[in-house]
Amino acid sequence: MKIRDFLTEQWMNEYERQARFNxxxxxxxxxxxxxLLEKEPEALEHLVLDYGYIPGDPALRKEVLSLYQDQRExxxxxxxxxxxxxxxxxxILLSPGDHVITIAPGYxxxxxxxxxxxxxxxxxxxxxxxxxxxxxxxxxxxLRPQTKMLFFANPSNPTGTWxxxxxxEELIELCRMHDLWLVCDEVYLVPDGxxxxxxxxxxxxxxxxxxxxxxxxxxxxxxxxxxxxxxxxAIDVYRDYTIISCGPLVERMALIALRQRASLLQAAAERIAxxxxxxxxxxxxSPNFSxxxxxxxxxxxxxIPDAITDSADFARQLLEQTGIFFVPxxxxxxxxxxxxxxxxxxxxxxxxxxxxxxxxxxYLEEQRG
Amino acid sequence: MKIRDFLTEQWMNEYERQARFNxxxxxxxxxxxxxLLEKEPEALEHLVLDYGYIPGDPALRKEVLSLYQDQRExxxxxxxxxxxxxxxxxxILLSPGDHVITIAPGYxxxxxxxxxxxxxxxxxxxxxxxxxxxxxxxxxxxLRPQTKMLFFANPSNPTGTWxxxxxxEELIELCRMHDLWLVCDEVYLVPDGxxxxxxxxxxxxxxxxxxxxxxxxxxxxxxxxxxxxxxxxAIDVYRDYTIISCGPLVERMALIALRQRASLLQAAAERIAxxxxxxxxxxxxSPNFSxxxxxxxxxxxxxIPDAITDSADFARQLLEQTGIFFVPxxxxxxxxxxxxxxxxxxxxxxxxxxxxxxxxxxYLEEQRG
Numbered sequence: 001m002k003i004r005d006f007l008t009e010q011w012m013n014e015y016e017r018q019a020r021f022n023x024x025x026x027x028x029x030x031x032x033x034x035x036l037l038e039k040e041p042e043a044l045e046h047l048v049l050d051y052g053y054i055p056g057d058p059a060l061r062k063e064v065l066s067l068y069q070d071q072r073e074x075x076x077x078x079x080x081x082x083x084x085x086x087x088x089x090x091x092i093l094l095s096p097g098d099h100v101i102t103i104a105p106g107y108x109x110x111x112x113x114x115x116x117x118x119x120x121x122x123x124x125x126x127x128x129x130x131x132x133x134x135x136x137x138x139x140x141x142x143l144r145p146q147t148k149m150l151f152f153a154n155p156s157n158p159t160g161t162w163x164x165x166x167x168x169e170e171l172i173e174l175c176r177m178h179d180l181w182l183v184c185d186e187v188y189l190v191p192d193g194x195x196x197x198x199x200x201x202x203x204x205x206x207x208x209x210x211x212x213x214x215x216x217x218x219x220x221x222x223x224x225x226x227x228x229x230x231x232x233x234a235i236d237v238y239r240d241y242t243i244i245s246c247g248p249l250v251e252r253m254a255l256i257a258l259r260q261r262a263s264l265l266q267a268a269a270e271r272i273a274x275x276x277x278x279x280x281x282x283x284x285x286s287p288n289f290s291x292x293x294x295x296x297x298x299x300x301x302x303x304i305p306d307a308i309t310d311s312a313d314f315a316r317q318l319l320e321q322t323g324i325f326f327v328p329x330x331x332x333x334x335x336x337x338x339x340x341x342x343x344x345x346x347x348x349x350x351x352x353x354x355x356x357x358x359x360x361x362x363y364l365e366e367q368r369g
Numbered sequence: 370m371k372i373r374d375f376l377t378e379q380w381m382n383e384y385e386r387q388a389r390f391n392x393x394x395x396x397x398x399x400x401x402x403x404x405l406l407e408k409e410p411e412a413l414e415h416l417v418l419d420y421g422y423i424p425g426d427p428a429l430r431k432e433v434l435s436l437y438q439d440q441r442e443x444x445x446x447x448x449x450x451x452x453x454x455x456x457x458x459x460x461i462l463l464s465p466g467d468h469v470i471t472i473a474p475g476y477x478x479x480x481x482x483x484x485x486x487x488x489x490x491x492x493x494x495x496x497x498x499x500x501x502x503x504x505x506x507x508x509x510x511x512l513r514p515q516t517k518m519l520f521f522a523n524p525s526n527p528t529g530t531w532x533x534x535x536x537x538e539e540l541i542e543l544c545r546m547h548d549l550w551l552v553c554d555e556v557y558l559v560p561d562g563x564x565x566x567x568x569x570x571x572x573x574x575x576x577x578x579x580x581x582x583x584x585x586x587x588x589x590x591x592x593x594x595x596x597x598x599x600x601x602x603a604i605d606v607y608r609d610y611t612i613i614s615c616g617p618l619v620e621r622m623a624l625i626a627l628r629q630r631a632s633l634l635q636a637a638a639e640r641i642a643x644x645x646x647x648x649x650x651x652x653x654x655s656p657n658f659s660x661x662x663x664x665x666x667x668x669x670x671x672x673i674p675d676a677i678t679d680s681a682d683f684a685r686q687l688l689e690q691t692g693i694f695f696v697p698x699x700x701x702x703x704x705x706x707x708x709x710x711x712x713x714x715x716x717x718x719x720x721x722x723x724x725x726x727x728x729x730x731x732y733l734e735e736q737r738g
Contacts, residue, residue, distance in 0.1 A: 001460075001461070001463070001464050002461060002603050002606070002607075003603075003606060003607055003610060004606075005606055005609075006606065006609035006610055009423075009609035009610075009613065010606075010609065012423075013423045013424075013609075027419065027420075030417050030418050030419035031417075031418055032414070032415055032416055032417050032418065033413040033414070033416045033418060033618060034413060034414040034415055034416070036418070037413070044402040044403060044406070044413075045401070045402070045403040046401055046403055047401055047402045047403070047588075048399050048400075048401050048588070049399050049400055049401065049402060049405070049585075049586050049587065049588030049589060050396065050399035050587055050588050051396075051587045051588065052588055054378075054381075054382045055382075080449050080590070080612055081612065081613065083610070083611065083612065083613055084611055084612055087610065087611050091370070092370070092371060094370070095370050096465070096487070109610050112610065113610055116610075118465070216418075217418050218418065218419055218420045218613075218616070219416075219417070219418030219419050219420065219421055219616045219617045219618055220418060220616060220618060221449070221612065221613075221614070221615065221616040221619070234371050234372075237371070237372060237373075237374055237375065238371075238372055240374075240375035240378035240379065240382075241372060241375055241452070241456065241478050241481065241482055241485075242452065242453055242456050243449055243450065243452065243453055243590065244378065244450065244452055244587075244590075245590070246590065247587070247588040247589060247590040247619075248588045249402060249588055249589060249618065249619065249622065250590070250616075250618065250619065253618065
């Protein structure tokens with residue numbers, strides 16, 4: 001069965017390579033293989049490229065488990081990126097006729113993939129006026145007898161919404177009461193003592209993580225699935241049919257990355273903080289733009305003037321005329337916004353934002369024209 | 370929805386690392402990353418690990434296309450191994466209620482995965498007496514109005530069955546008459562002027578290939594899907610939801626491999642020929658074993674004595690007592706055989722086979738008791 005176009009991904013595929021200033025990339029600036037191998041230059045020399053350990057290299061499994069409070073081996077399996085992890089969870093947990101609740105604006109995968117599996121999906125709108133927060137009452141209203149899971153990214157793409165603390169406790173309580181799976185794509189999260197994975201909070205949670213966003217290594221296509229042991233066991237059977245293993249090459253590079261994660265993550269945090277500071281200062285005096293800059297993650301949803309009713313046209317013309325690249329809100333089913341990435345090195349971000357402001361003024365004038 | 374255990378893969382996972390003499394591995398002896406990088410030692414130095422080209426690196430696409438007669442760009446997409454490619458084809462082409470025909474003994478994926486998709490599957494038994502050939506009449510008898518595709522590996526695992534020439538022409542004619550997709554896992558094939566991919570013979574063929582078997586590089590987890598452009602286009606949309614890309618690291622290594630494929634494939638051919646010669650000479654005088662050694666591919670199905678009715682017990686005891694490792698016929702739903710790999714370097718294969726013979730004699734004596 002075919003599946004609907006993935007609008008964000010297609011927009012990226014079509015335009016990304018024309019970008020001079022990529023202000024929309026969700027990943028932190030990517031490292032090169034050479035940079036990663038600097039501290040272990042001989043790491044690949046004798047690495048035999050057979051299937052490797054089917055459940056994953058034991059040393060790498062240990063490193064990934066160390067990110068979580070629950071470090072039981074049976075709570076973890078590996079996959080080619082969190083995106084694939086999300087599909088595997090849906091493949092195992094969903095049957096035709098099941099009902100899924102997700103959030104909007106959000107990542108289109110959580111809507112279309114369950115539909116592709118024969119499930120139905122209801123979308124809960126995030127509270128725009130309240131910093132894109134999740135309103136639990138709306139989740140309650142979306143519940144049906146067939147509801148099987150809540151399925152969303154936390155932190156979310158494109159809004160950066162991070163449901164945690166008391167809000168997450170209440171959400172978990174709701175899931176527990178209705179016996180729901182809580183499936184969270186945590187690709188924008190690096191769990192630590194202050195920010196727990198929901199897999200450490202709820203017994204029917206299954207989450208995904210990867211090295212693609214905060215670690216700046218999407219090119220490894222390495223991720224994992226973490227959570228309820230019976231789901232992990234079923235996915236391990238399913239992996240034999242779908243991937244066998246992630247392979248020793250990618251796993252060795254992932255191990256090297258996780259061993260030096262302190263420095264990778266510090267560099268990422270500094271990049272994001274630097275970009276946020278420039279953005280905040282610009283937003284404070286911008287006549288046209290506003291944004292709820294998120295606490296976590298590397299994406300935000302930038303509000304463009306209400307008068308711009310076709311975000312795709314705006315983004316396309318902006319790219320053509322200035323080289324500034326955004327994914328338009330239209331790709332997330334939400335006009336009035338563009339998706340902004342916070343983790344790239346942009347030469348002279350201040351002046352790029354100034355160019356954006358000037359282009360927008362002219363665009364609005366021509367529109368009134 | 371869960372899926373049934375994949376018996377061969379689970380057997381491999383459980384026992385493979387105990388093997389001293391792995392006589393069952395389907396891949397040609399794996400290369401190390403260092404060996405592969407010998408001719409291009411700087412290849413990874415400046416390789417940025419972003420998502421890379423979403424449809425795949427253009428130079429790599431060109432190399433893969435060069436394996437086929439039909440070299441149109443729209444006939445090719447990349448994936449993490451042929452195994453994954455097979456699932457993607459099924460994901461796009463199959464709907465609940467469809468009917469699939471596959472062959473036996475064969476790779477369990479072609480039975481269970483369609484069933485997991487809600488399809489029904491009929492299995493056509495290969496002609497054991499006639500070198501495991503495919504009997505077209507049996508395919509005809511298995512046809513139903515709902516039959517959507519033929520789905521099998523060619524050459525096949527575990528029998529090495531290679532359907533080609535006139536037999537393949539007739540099979541294609543049958544598919545054409547009934548408007549069937551012909552989906553062939555060609556992971557054991559390296560297409561050349563003498564051995565054509567079925568994607569070059571039939572307009573409704575979709576095939577998979579990879580570097581895992583003949584190229585000795587399963588650790589790259591790199592493969593491709595080749596065939597009917599409308600299926601490839603639908604899979605490209607689907608890839609956005611499931612993998613995004615294969616990533617620049619794996620693709621660069623794949624490019625290096627394909628650029629030196631003449632030497633990789635020659636080494637593989639020599640290994641297989643050497644092992645076949647030793648096997649043939651042993652089989653000629655073996656009182657207990659016989660085998661139809663296949664024309665193509667790197668696997669064969671070794672006939673064990675009829676008196677051994679539990680191939681799993683035989684294989685387990687053989688491994689424990691001698692370190693010789695086989696996947697038993699039971700994993701393929703066929704007693705009386707073990708699956709043999711032809712592409713590994715086995716130190717002193719003659720004497721290992723002698724050990725196998727001696728163990729078997731004792732095993733039979735103990736069985737008679």
